[in-house]
Amino acid sequence: MVKSTALHGTIAASTLLLSAASAASAQELNLYTSREPGLIEPLLEAFTESTGVTVNTVFLKDGLAERVEAEGEASPADVLMAVDVGKLADFVEKGLTQPVESEVLTESIPENLRGPENNWFALSTRARVVYAAKDLDLDAITYEELADPKWEGKLCIRSGQHPYNTGLISAFIAHHGAEATEEWLNGMKANLARKAGGGDRDGAKDILGGICDIAVANSYYVGRMRSGAGGEEQQEWGDAIKVILPTFEDGGTHVNISGAAVAKYAANKDEAVQLLEYLVSDEAQKIYAEANYEHPVKPGAPVDPMVESFGELTVDSVPLTEIVEYRDQASELVDKVGFDN
Amino acid sequence: MTAAATGTHELAGPSRTRGRVWVFAAYAIAALVLLPVLALAWEASRGSEGLWLHLAKNVLPHAISQTLTLLAGVGVLVAVIGTGCAWLVTAYDFCGRRVLEWALLLPLAVPTYIVAYAYLDLLHPLGPVQELVRDMLGYDSPREFRLPDIRSMPGAILLLSLVLYPYVYLPTRAMFMTQSANLVEAARALGTTRRQVFRRVALPLARPAIAVGVSLALMETLNDIGASEFLGVRSLTISIYTTWVTRSDLPGAAQISLAMLVLVVALISLERWARRRQRYASSTQRSRSFAPRELHGRAAAFAFLIGALPVALGFLAPALYLAIEAWRRFSFAGLSDDLLIEARNTFLLSAIATSAVLISGVVIAYAARAFPRRAVLVAQRVATLGYAMPGTVLALGILVVVAGLDRWIAASAREILGISTGLILIGSGAALGYAYLARFLAISVGSVEAGFSRVPRSYDHVARTLGKGVSGVLWQVHLPLSRGALAAAGLLVFVDCMKELSATLLLRPLNFETLATHLYGEAARGTYEDAALAALAIVLVGLLPVVLLARVGRGRD
Numbered sequence: 098m099v100k101s102t103a104l105h106g107t108i109a110a111s112t113l114l115l116s117a118a119s120a121a122s123a124q125e126l127n128l129y130t131s132r133e134p135g136l137i138e139p140l141l142e143a144f145t146e147s148t149g150v151t152v153n154t155v156f157l158k159d160g161l162a163e164r165v166e167a168e169g170e171a172s173p174a175d176v177l178m179a180v181d182v183g184k185l186a187d188f189v190e191k192g193l194t195q196p197v198e199s200e201v202l203t204e205s206i207p208e209n210l211r212g213p214e215n216n217w218f219a220l221s222t223r224a225r226v227v228y229a230a231k232d233l234d235l236d237a238i239t240y241e242e243l244a245d246p247k248w249e250g251k252l253c254i255r256s257g258q259h260p261y262n263t264g265l266i267s268a269f270i271a272h273h274g275a276e277a278t279e280e281w282l283n284g285m286k287a288n289l290a291r292k293a294g295g296g297d298r299d300g301a302k303d304i305l306g307g308i309c310d311i312a313v314a315n316s317y318y319v320g321r322m323r324s325g326a327g328g329e330e331q332q333e334w335g336d337a338i339k340v341i342l343p344t345f346e347d348g349g350t351h352v353n354i355s356g357a358a359v360a361k362y363a364a365n366k367d368e369a370v371q372l373l374e375y376l377v378s379d380e381a382q383k384i385y386a387e388a389n390y391e392h393p394v395k396p397g398a399p400v401d402p403m404v405e406s407f408g409e410l411t412v413d414s415v416p417l418t419e420i421v422e423y424r425d426q427a428s429e430l431v432d433k434v435g436f437d438n
Numbered sequence: 439m440t441a442a443a444t445g446t447h448e449l450a451g452p453s454r455t456r457g458r459v460w461v462f463a464a465y466a467i468a469a470l471v472l473l474p475v476l477a478l479a480w481e482a483s484r485g486s487e488g489l490w491l492h493l494a495k496n497v498l499p500h501a502i503s504q505t506l507t508l509l510a511g512v513g514v515l516v517a518v519i520g521t522g523c524a525w526l527v528t529a530y531d532f533c534g535r536r537v538l539e540w541a542l543l544l545p546l547a548v549p550t551y552i553v554a555y556a557y558l559d560l561l562h563p564l565g566p567v568q569e570l571v572r573d574m575l576g577y578d579s580p581r582e583f584r585l586p587d588i589r590s591m592p593g594a595i596l597l598l599s600l601v602l603y604p605y606v607y608l609p610t611r612a613m614f615m616t617q618s619a620n621l622v623e624a625a626r627a628l629g630t631t632r633r634q635v636f637r638r639v640a641l642p643l644a645r646p647a648i649a650v651g652v653s654l655a656l657m658e659t660l661n662d663i664g665a666s667e668f669l670g671v672r673s674l675t676i677s678i679y680t681t682w683v684t685r686s687d688l689p690g691a692a693q694i695s696l697a698m699l700v701l702v703v704a705l706i707s708l709e710r711w712a713r714r715r716q717r718y719a720s721s722t723q724r725s726r727s728f729a730p731r732e733l734h735g736r737a738a739a740f741a742f743l744i745g746a747l748p749v750a751l752g753f754l755a756p757a758l759y760l761a762i763e764a765w766r767r768f769s770f771a772g773l774s775d776d777l778l779i780e781a782r783n784t785f786l787l788s789a790i791a792t793s794a795v796l797i798s799g800v801v802i803a804y805a806a807r808a809f810p811r812r813a814v815l816v817a818q819r820v821a822t823l824g825y826a827m828p829g830t831v832l833a834l835g836i837l838v839v840v841a842g843l844d845r846w847i848a849a850s851a852r853e854i855l856g857i858s859t860g861l862i863l864i865g866s867g868a869a870l871g872y873a874y875l876a877r878f879l880a881i882s883v884g885s886v887e888a889g890f891s892r893v894p895r896s897y898d899h900v901a902r903t904l905g906k907g908v909s910g911v912l913w914q915v916h917l918p919l920s921r922g923a924l925a926a927a928g929l930l931v932f933v934d935c936m937k938e939l940s941a942t943l944l945l946r947p948l949n950f951e952t953l954a955t956h957l958y959g960e961a962a963r964g965t966y967e968d969a970a971l972a973a974l975a976i977v978l979v980g981l982l983p984v985v986l987l988a989r990v991g992r993g994r995d
Contacts, residue, residue, distance in 0.1 A: 169841070305564060437672055
């Protein structure tokens with residue numbers, strides 16, 4: 098495509114003018130997110146209130162990366178938000194993100210919770226924990242012990258292919274290698290009280306329903322269930338269980354993240370960075386902790402008392418970047434042992 | 439009807455050009471449907487061989503066997519329930535038959551994923567059913583006594599069949615109703631019993647309707663994601679989904695879906711091949727329904743109960759559950775303002791898409807009838823491919839196509855006009871309309887075809903002899919005679935658009951929610967009770983066309 102530079106210049110200038118005009122007239126930004134809308138709405142409302150920037154959201158559970166990729170340069174997306182580090186890594190791999198220079202972000206978020214060249218930023222963390230029946234005589238457990246035959250017919254877990262589980266399995270590979278992981282998956286499969294499936298809350302529900310004694314699930318669901326925001330029933334599920342922070346034999350508790358990146362072709366980059374910076378502010382981190390019962394990423398930010406009652410969280414030493422590397426292998430192992438079948 | 443396309447049936451005449459328009463329109467529509475498939479094929483070709491080996495070894499064998507088991511089970515069950523109920527309400531007359539006639543359509547209004555969820559909750563150890571059982575048997579805790587888990591293959595087959603049987607019931611009943619009474623009466627006069635009439639006259643005549651219904655139900659089954667997932671069935675569709683979502687491997691997902699497409703094409707071809715030698719044309723002037731047999735007393739009560747069972751299980755139980763949950767939610771948290779906007783979005787979108795699907799369906803079916811050349815017949819097959827693909831995968835194919843177009847438009851606008859258009863097709867919802875068209879065209883083509891196939895060919899020739907053009911024949915002969923089939927197609931498509939989730943989720947514009955996507959957003963949190971209101975709204979709106987259809991059916995009496 099050979100174009101005259103004059104035309105080029107005119108187009109560039111008019112585009113610039115247009116974008117400048119639109120940025121000046123309407124302070125807004127477009128957010129593509131795979132986070133459940135109810136969870137980020139309070140944060141976005143607070144952001145709009147404090148900055149005057151309105152946020153247009155599109156909630157896409159699956160296919161977010163594909164959509165942005167297909168939209169290419171014309172994509173209206175300014176910020177991409179996702180749960181699970183693997184999804185954030187996908188954005189980077191597909192070239193959908195851009196590095197962000199922001200002291201606020203680099204000072205608030207530890208290095209191991211940021212993507213390569215600051216292409217993404219973790220905004221909150223959550224632990225993969227064990228729910229146990231209230232009256233069960235159990236105070237501590239390792240991830241390895243989940244495959245112990247003594248739990249035969251007593252374990253509940255969601256699909257092995259769910260990112261929350263592939264993340265955990267990747268961490269297991271990082272600790273023990275693929276062969277041991279396959280054995281572990283086989284052991285866990287033999288322990289299942291029902292088919293792997295449903296959601297994390299179903300673990301608590303099924304413990305109350307007498308289907309299983311222990312379940313693997315994320316930490317923040319407990320707070321949400323017990324808060325009563327989901328109705329009385331869920332409160333009963335949450336009250337029927339106690340939370341145990343499991344560890345690897347040679348490590349700590351597996352955590353995953355929710356995070357965000359600035360889109361490569363963001364037309365409203367300034368507002369996008371503004372949003373990210375807001376999300377790591379004390380105010381927003383407090384909302385993450387109190388409304389969502391997640392762990393803040395900011396060192397020293399307060400944790401909700403209920404989350405604190407689960408005990409001292411020792412984050413596992415395997416870095417998130419390594420977990421990303423083993424993701425596909427983990428997913429293939431799940432297929433190989435027929436974990437979900 | 440694939441009589442070697444020698445052109446004997448062609449409505450040749452002075453207006454060859456007019457005919458050409460029909461043919462080209464059919465080609466164009468088929469091309470629209472084919473584009474995303476080609477985009478997928480291109481995407482699949484970028485895949486890695488290593489993954490294919492893994493899939494072939496560890497995923498496909500189980501997924502294919504699960505899928506075939508599910509299909510076989512659902513196919514048999516919907517055929518039995520749908521045909522049985524259709525015969526029950528046309529061959530017999532009993533107290534409550536009138537109500538059953540339309541009530542049997544009600545499960546159409548309930549999406550598969552909602553039914554599955556409702557039953558998981560109803561039959562959970564903490565749910566009302568098991569609680570009642572425990573009370574009766576004197577147990578206190580679910581730890582002491584539990585019923586077997588619904589999360590199983592038989593459970594999945596049963597639940598899917600309970601909401602999909604209307605696909606068979608609807609066209610089959612229409613067929614039974616319009617079957618000429620004299621055929622049945624002749625058979626009766628020759629001394630055949632009622633039961634034999636069903637087996638030897640009614641059933642063979644209704645075969646095309648049953649076949650169309652079953653194939654629609656099977657494609658719905660293949661497309662389902664929610665219900666299979668909830669019930670722990672690892673079907674091909676789920677494998678496609680996990681390959682794509684978990685491994686972010688679109689090429690791999692495209693590969694599996696193409697394999698799945700082959701399976702579907704095989705299914706359809708098999709069904710067509712089985713009916714290759716049959717012709718269905720009723721030669722009576724005005725079909726009259728034969729007189730149903732009146733039942734009284736115990737027999738009538740029994741007939742009513744049999745007919746009411748699918749309604750109770752496929753609609754009443756889940757709908758009641760939703761209503762109660764929605765009410766509880768409403769008392770607990772009130773009504774969200776967005777719900778009305780979402781209901782409007784859903785309704786408008788579905789209505790626009792339905793008209794497009796119907797018009798295209800008529801074009802294709804009529805082109806295939808008036809000009810049954812090989813190429814047109816191929817176009818007709820191609821046009822029905824979209825329904826065979828899981829919505830998610832089709833949507834991905836469409837995304838590749840539409841986003842490419844959007845990018846080109848945006849670039850051209852920048853070049854020529856110096857303005858930034860953004861993504862016009864995705865942003866305006868045109869991409870969504872496209873997805874619905876590609877996805878549901880099979881329904882309208884199938885129904886319209888079934889309707890047209892009952893119009894004797896001599897009608898076409900007579901109309902042409904009397905000086906009508908090709909289009910005139912359609913307007914004045916086929917469409918009036920196929921009103922019922924068109925209404926049925928319209929209903930099915932509309933409800934399907936409303937229930938559609940996977941493509942809608944992927945292709946909808948910013949800040950645009952339908953009832954289904956709202957519900958899904960809530961469901962992602964695992965709090966279906968929040969979504970009960972949206973689900974109930976889907977069900978209620980879905981009831982409107984059912985009522986409409988019941989009236990059309992009655993207009994025939």
